[in-house]
Amino acid sequence: MSINRSVENMAKGGMSMEEFKAWVRENIDADEDGKITKDELADIIRRNGEWFAGWKARKWMRSADSNRNGVVDEIEIGNLAEFVQKHFGIKIIS
Structure with a gap:
């Protein structure tokens, strides 16, 4: 499983949590509501x-959506960052 090449290139030396959040807003949050859905x-x-x-999106959601409301919000974005670090080897510096 790989992740978007732009984040791989951006994260070669590590990225800050703010950079990760900005990448998520620009590349994943299509409707710009601040919440990430499985879709x-x-x-x-x-x-x-x-x-x-x-299937992969469900796996990501199970890992990141701690309150099981079907979205990853600002509070849970750290869970998504942990998943990305663990499964893709991308270093995110707090």
């Missing part, structure tokens, strides 16, 4: 040419 995650996975986008 938005699936869309970026699909745009990356990945297979099983729906």
Whole structure:
């Protein structure tokens, strides 16, 4: 499983949490409501040419959506960052 090449390039030396949040807003939050849905995650996975986008998006959501309301909001963005660090080896500096 890979993540969008732009974030891989941006994160070669690590990225700050603010840079990660900005990347998420620009690349994942399609409706710009400040909340990330499973469909938005699936869309970026699909745009990356990945297979099983729906399944992978559900996996991301299970990891990041701690209150199980179906979205990753500002409070849970740290959970999404942890998932990205763990599964993609991208260093995010707090």
